[in-house]
Amino acid sequence: MSQTVDRALSILPLLAEGPADLGKVADRLGVHKSTALRLLRTLHEHGLVYRQSDQRYRLGARLFALAQEAMENLDVREIAHPHLVRLNEACGHTVHLAVYEEGEVLYIDKVDSRYPVRMYSRIGRPVAITVAAVAKLLLADLPEPERRAVAEKLDYPLYTARSTPGPAAFLTELATVREQGWATDLGGHEESINCVAAPVRGADGRVVAAMSVSAPNVVVTADELLTLLPLVRRTADAISGEYSGRTPVPTPDRDPA
Amino acid sequence: MSQTVDRALSILPLLAEGPADLGKVADRLGVHKSTALRLLRTLHEHGLVYRQSDQRYRLGARLFALAQEAMENLDVREIAHPHLVRLNEACGHTVHLAVYEEGEVLYIDKVDSRYPVRMYSRIGRPVAITVAAVAKLLLADLPEPERRAVAEKLDYPLYTARSTPGPAAFLTELATVREQGWATDLGGHEESINCVAAPVRGADGRVVAAMSVSAPNVVVTADELLTLLPLVRRTADAISGEYSGRTPVPTPDRDPA
DNA sequence: CAGCGGCGTTGCACGTAATGCAACACTCAT
DNA sequence: ATGAGTGTTGCATTACGTGCAACGCCGCTG
Numbered sequence: 001m002s003q004t005v006d007r008a009l010s011i012l013p014l015l016a017e018g019p020a021d022l023g024k025v026a027d028r029l030g031v032h033k034s035t036a037l038r039l040l041r042t043l044h045e046h047g048l049v050y051r052q053s054d055q056r057y058r059l060g061a062r063l064f065a066l067a068q069e070a071m072e073n074l075d076v077r078e079i080a081h082p083h084l085v086r087l088n089e090a091c092g093h094t095v096h097l098a099v100y101e102e103g104e105v106l107y108i109d110k111v112d113s114r115y116p117v118r119m120y121s122r123i124g125r126p127v128a129i130t131v132a133a134v135a136k137l138l139l140a141d142l143p144e145p146e147r148r149a150v151a152e153k154l155d156y157p158l159y160t161a162r163s164t165p166g167p168a169a170f171l172t173e174l175a176t177v178r179e180q181g182w183a184t185d186l187g188g189h190e191e192s193i194n195c196v197a198a199p200v201r202g203a204d205g206r207v208v209a210a211m212s213v214s215a216p217n218v219v220v221t222a223d224e225l226l227t228l229l230p231l232v233r234r235t236a237d238a239i240s241g242e243y244s245g246r247t248p249v250p251t252p253d254r255d256p257a
Numbered sequence: 258m259s260q261t262v263d264r265a266l267s268i269l270p271l272l273a274e275g276p277a278d279l280g281k282v283a284d285r286l287g288v289h290k291s292t293a294l295r296l297l298r299t300l301h302e303h304g305l306v307y308r309q310s311d312q313r314y315r316l317g318a319r320l321f322a323l324a325q326e327a328m329e330n331l332d333v334r335e336i337a338h339p340h341l342v343r344l345n346e347a348c349g350h351t352v353h354l355a356v357y358e359e360g361e362v363l364y365i366d367k368v369d370s371r372y373p374v375r376m377y378s379r380i381g382r383p384v385a386i387t388v389a390a391v392a393k394l395l396l397a398d399l400p401e402p403e404r405r406a407v408a409e410k411l412d413y414p415l416y417t418a419r420s421t422p423g424p425a426a427f428l429t430e431l432a433t434v435r436e437q438g439w440a441t442d443l444g445g446h447e448e449s450i451n452c453v454a455a456p457v458r459g460a461d462g463r464v465v466a467a468m469s470v471s472a473p474n475v476v477v478t479a480d481e482l483l484t485l486l487p488l489v490r491r492t493a494d495a496i497s498g499e500y501s502g503r504t505p506v507p508t509p510d511r512d513p514a
Numbered sequence: 515c516a517g518c519g520g521c522g523t524t525g526c527a528c529g530t531a532a533t534g535c536a537a538c539a540c541t542c543a544t
Numbered sequence: 545a546t547g548a549g550t551g552t553t554g555c556a557t558t559a560c561g562t563g564c565a566a567c568g569c570c571g572c573t574g
Binding site: 053 | 259266269302324327330331332400403461503
Binding site: 003004031032033034035038 | 560561562563564
């Protein structure tokens with residue numbers, strides 16, 4: 001809508017790929033060097049872009065700070081965190097919390113497994129949306145037209161033989177998940193890793209987040225992991241209760257309502 | 258420099274304080290509502306801003322993804338290298354840079370001593386993890402459970418009489434190192450070689466790498482080497498600053514007052 | 515050492531594209 | 545109903561961003 005800003009913002013993902021010099025930025029934007037320079041300068045003044053000693057540009061500190069603040073402003077996360085920790089203490093596995101936003105699913109919190117074997121996932125990183133258990137729950141709750149639209153537009157990478165192959169299979173899976181109120185990922189992303197997930201709902205019943213427990217085969221089998229489902233669901237429900245404000249009294253309360 | 262972009266970017270810190278509606282944004286920017294609307298739309302298209310269900314705006318998810326991607330594509334080695342060279346020019350000794358990865362500590366860069374006597378160490382080679390100063394710094398920063406798990410699993414070869422004998426001693430040493438923010442290896446790997454090391458930290462304060470200066474007894478005594486500690490730490494801090502995009506501006510002035 | 519090519523930077527005239535205005539659409543309260 | 549509070553759209557004006565060309569600055573290379 002605003003050309004100048006649009007161009008300026010296009011620089012950010014470009015720099016996220018790695019440092020670039022002025023010429024490269026101008027090229028990729030399709031603008032004159034002087035234009036690119038001014039845009040970069042403006043970004044620099046706001047600290048979103050940093051100029052390293054070899055004069056190349058890269059993303060700057062304020063961006064990290066903003067991302068941090070943005071995350072802290074997500075109140076689901078704040079409410080959920082202690083529950084995630086408790087769940088991790090109970091079962092020992094990696095616990096994730098994820099939200100849906102604008103066609104993407106992102107991890108917004110994580111408690112690492114107590115076992116030395118760790119999964120590769122980091123907060124802020126987009127989830128493998130077509131296979132992850134949390135993604136299924138979040139997408140399954142979208143209104144039908146949007147759900148369909150999103151499913152059509154996605155790529156369906158075949159991470160493993162069990163990955164969701166395409167839109168049709170995905171929509172079927174979403175229907176099942178929607179019906180049963182929980183989801184799994186059994187080796188769909190990485191052959192040896194399984195997950196079970198449950199939804200966190202707001203006061204209006206809409207799914208606002210999803211949480212999962214993940215563990216590799218070498219630690220527990222898929223069947224053993226499934227026995228944790230009731231616990232996962234109870235935890236998710238507890239978070240839902242607290243989030244939607246109709247919590248009886250969780251633990252440390254200052255004013256009894 | 259660019260008014261439009263400048264205004265648009267000013268919205269981000271504003272939203273970082275918490276969600277705001279169109280009117281508030283326009284007010285704070287000192288522009289007409291329609292102008293603010295267009296700016297917000299552009300930010301929205303790039304995912305930097307998200308419109309929540311009550312129509313208010315808040316910081317968007319792509320911000321995480323950007324910050325995340327930038328972190329992953331950041332090359333400590335590239336940023337650190339000129340600093341290592343400068344340090345080597347200043348003190349003449351061998352300078353190392355190392356990172357932790359999956360239970361191992363690896364040298365990823367090295368500037369050779371100007372003295373004829375050289376250590377043998379190779380870039381990409383695993384470090385003597387139980388004794389090397391850089392290894393201590395990197396392991397000391399791991400979360401407690403993992404640190405313990407790693408320490409338990411290690412072998413403790415007795416390279417010299419001063420080598421770390423076992424897990425207990427190692428964990429104690431790590432606690433000290435963690436506390437003081439620097440580390441040494443005084444003849445723990447080879448009888449006649451000493452090292453001092455300091456950590457390189459990312460924007461979040463986590464240790465992403467460690468650097469050390471090493472020299473054999475025949476060139477400088479351990480005490481003499483220790484006098485280099487402040488310089489080593491300053492260098493490491495400079496790298497940290499640049500790595501996290503925090504340094505003001507590397508102006509080409511000769512002498513900073 | 516001079517000459518050269520590649521880079522970032524600056525000043526300026528041009529015309530695109532951002533701006534503010536005013537009118538419109540909509541939702542809630544009253 | 546009716547009003548005040550939102551967010552939204554179309555449009556005329558001109559401010560502002562744009563590209564150009566010239567400059568300065570290294571680091572090469574002959």
